[in-house]
Amino acid sequence: MTSPLKDLAATALRGTARAELPKPDSGPLGEALSRVSADTPEQLLLARAALAGLHARAGKALDTAQTPPPTTLPPAARPLPAALWPLLRQLRNSPAFESALQDVLAKEWTLSAAQVLELDTGHQPPTTALWPLLDERGKAVLDAHPLHKAWEKAEAQAQWEARLDALQEARAADPTAGAAQTLELWKETNADGRRDLLDMLERQLLPADLPLLQHAEKDRSAEVQRRARMLQGHLPGPLQDELLALLPQAVQVQQNKISFKPFDLPEALGKVKTGAYDDSDLHRLLGALPFELIRKTLGVQGPALAAAAQKKNWALGQYIHQLAREYTRRLVVKRSITPPQIEEAPATTTSEQVVQWLKSIQEKGQRDPVTFDLLTQSLDPATEIAAPEPLPFALPLRPKDSHHSPTAWEERQKYLHAERQAEAEAAWRSLTDILRLRREWAAALEAEK
Numbered sequence: 148m149t150s151p152l153k154d155l156a157a158t159a160l161r162g163t164a165r166a167e168l169p170k171p172d173s174g175p176l177g178e179a180l181s182r183v184s185a186d187t188p189e190q191l192l193l194a195r196a197a198l199a200g201l202h203a204r205a206g207k208a209l210d211t212a213q214t215p216p217p218t219t220l221p222p223a224a225r226p227l228p229a230a231l232w233p234l235l236r237q238l239r240n241s242p243a244f245e246s247a248l249q250d251v252l253a254k255e256w257t258l259s260a261a262q263v264l265e266l267d268t269g270h271q272p273p274t275t276a277l278w279p280l281l282d283e284r285g286k287a288v289l290d291a292h293p294l295h296k297a298w299e300k301a302e303a304q305a306q307w308e309a310r311l312d313a314l315q316e317a318r319a320a321d322p323t324a325g326a327a328q329t330l331e332l333w334k335e336t337n338a339d340g341r342r343d344l345l346d347m348l349e350r351q352l353l354p355a356d357l358p359l360l361q362h363a364e365k366d367r368s369a370e371v372q373r374r375a376r377m378l379q380g381h382l383p384g385p386l387q388d389e390l391l392a393l394l395p396q397a398v399q400v401q402q403n404k405i406s407f408k409p410f411d412l413p414e415a416l417g418k419v420k421t422g423a424y425d426d427s428d429l430h431r432l433l434g435a436l437p438f439e440l441i442r443k444t445l446g447v448q449g450p451a452l453a454a455a456a457q458k459k460n461w462a463l464g465q466y467i468h469q470l471a472r473e474y475t476r477r478l479v480v481k482r483s484i485t486p487p488q489i490e491e492a493p494a495t496t497t498s499e500q501v502v503q504w505l506k507s508i509q510e511k512g513q514r515d516p517v518t519f520d521l522l523t524q525s526l527d528p529a530t531e532i533a534a535p536e537p538l539p540f541a542l543p544l545r546p547k548d549s550h551h552s553p554t555a556w557e558e559r560q561k562y563l564h565a566e567r568q569a570e571a572e573a574a575w576r577s578l579t580d581i582l583r584l585r586r587e588w589a590a591a592l593e594a595e596k
Contacts, residue, residue: 151176152199155192163188168195176202223282227256228595234588239266241581242520247588248276254595260285267294275301307340311347318351326355333359338368345374352381369420373431376417380435386415390436394444397432398452405447405455425462433467438474449474498530501578505535505571512567514574522578528585534575537568 154169168188171177179198185191227235235251238244251258258266258280267277278298281289289295314332318325333344341363348356356378363375380390390413397410412419412428416435420426433441442449449471457464501522508514545556 150199150203151180152196152203155196155199159192159196163192168192171195220284220287223257223259223284225254225256226282227251227258227262228591230594231256231588231591232262234584234591236265238581238584238588239268241584242523243581243585243588245276246524248280250588250592251280254592256280257282258285260288263289263294275305307343311343315347315351318353322353323355326353326359329356330359330362333362338371341366341368341371345371345378348378349374352378354382357382357384364417373417373426376415377431377435379415381437386413387436387440389413389415390432391440391444393432394436394441397429398445400445400447403451405452407456407459424460425466427460427463429456429460429463430466433470438470441470442474498532501526501530501532502535505575506538508571508574509535509538509567512563512570514570519574519578523581523585526578526582528582528589530582532575532579532582535568535571538564540564 151169151172158166158168168191171180176199179202180195183191183194183198185194231251235244235247238247258277259282263277263281263285275298278286278294286295310332314325314328317328329344329348333341336344345363348359360375360379364372366372366375380387393410393413397408399406399408407429410428410432412431416431419428419431438449441452445452449467453464453467453471456467504518504522540561542557542560545551545553549556551559
């Protein structure tokens with residue numbers, strides 16, 4: 148007697164269109180197979196094979212697993228209290244949300260994977276505010292989720308920026324040692340990091356940075372090579388002297404008229420990229436000198452030089468505009484020895500200020516989102532704000548050149564007036580709703596002490 152499972156397998160290989168299903172044998176298994184029903188021969192074959200397969204495995208020990216089962220993680224030690232979860236969800240799209248997340252972090256409460264996914268809107272708040280709140284199970288569940296990758300990227304960027312800040316402080320405290328640290332960091336970082344370091348050098352170039360700039364001449368990026376070569380001209384030395392001597396030949400100023408003449412670009416500045424609209428001999432010459440030295444040598448102002456350059460090459464003119472703006476910015480910063488005294492804003496906003504804000508919406512119909520966010524965060528949650536009373540309608544004068552008839556003009560102004568009153572009421576309602584949620588959130592926090 149052959150096995151029912153083997154008979155069914157043989158039929159499956161030939162196909163139910165060319166072979167009939169084998170008749171079940173007598174006995175308990177055969178009776179069970181006979182009771183199986185299906186709409187098509189194929190479905191009947193599969194159903195009987197499933198039953199025969201279970202019968203064949205019955206009573207046998209399971210095979211040893213090749214990999215151990217996953218470790219069961221313990222439940223969260225301090226999950227977010229149930230009373231706070233609905234409030235946190237309601238706060239999600241409000242300016243007070245990140246403050247609420249800080250409260251959760253301070254209390255050392257955690258969120259599950261499902262909760263974090265529900266709160267993650269893809270733009271606000273930043274992932275860095277949500278990922279640290281995950282419990283251990285949530286982090287395991289979302290390990291391969293894009294949220295984890297976004298967190299790692301944001302965390303790496305924050306650490307890199309902190310490292311750059313520390314490096315700038317070291318360069319200011321000890322230029323020689325700071326420049327050496329910059330060179331070491333340059334050698335170990337990637338292409339994006341090297342561009343960030345070049346940006347930093349453009350703002351804070353030191354004579355001790357020359358070895359780094361010479362090393363960067365061999366970089367794989369042609370753009371990095373170009374910038375490194377040009378920055379060397381910003382350091383006092385033979386190259387800067389050569390460029391300053393060449394400048395009046397390339398840019399001639401006669402009777403307030405600026406013209407550009409052919410010249411041989413020094414080999415130290417590299418070869419210009421053929422056909423590039425934003426790279427030329429003049430781009431490299433003018434970019435390789437501090438702008439204050441260009442002005443002093445030529446005796447011209449930045450706008451005049453940029454306007455003349457733009458007639459020759461639009462990209463060159465824009466480039467000189469950029470150099471002039473950066474020079475002016477640095478000059479202003481340098482002259483600002485002490486920042487102006489700014490009167491400190493009050494710690495909290497008063498209800499009178501809110502009334503004035505609502506009145507401005509009634510009059511102008513402009514609801515500034517930045518002001519709204521500030522009010523929702525600076526107002527005491529207990530502040531009571533009355534709904535704005537509609538302002539009386541006053542018909543403004545109709546311009547003489549208006550294409551509206553007097554009747555149409557009046558109807559139009561009445562419509563705009565009503566629209567502004569509705570906008571002010573909507574702003575009041577949104578503001579009071581957030582204040583109510585903040586009160587409820589504060590009360591729920593107090594109840595969990």
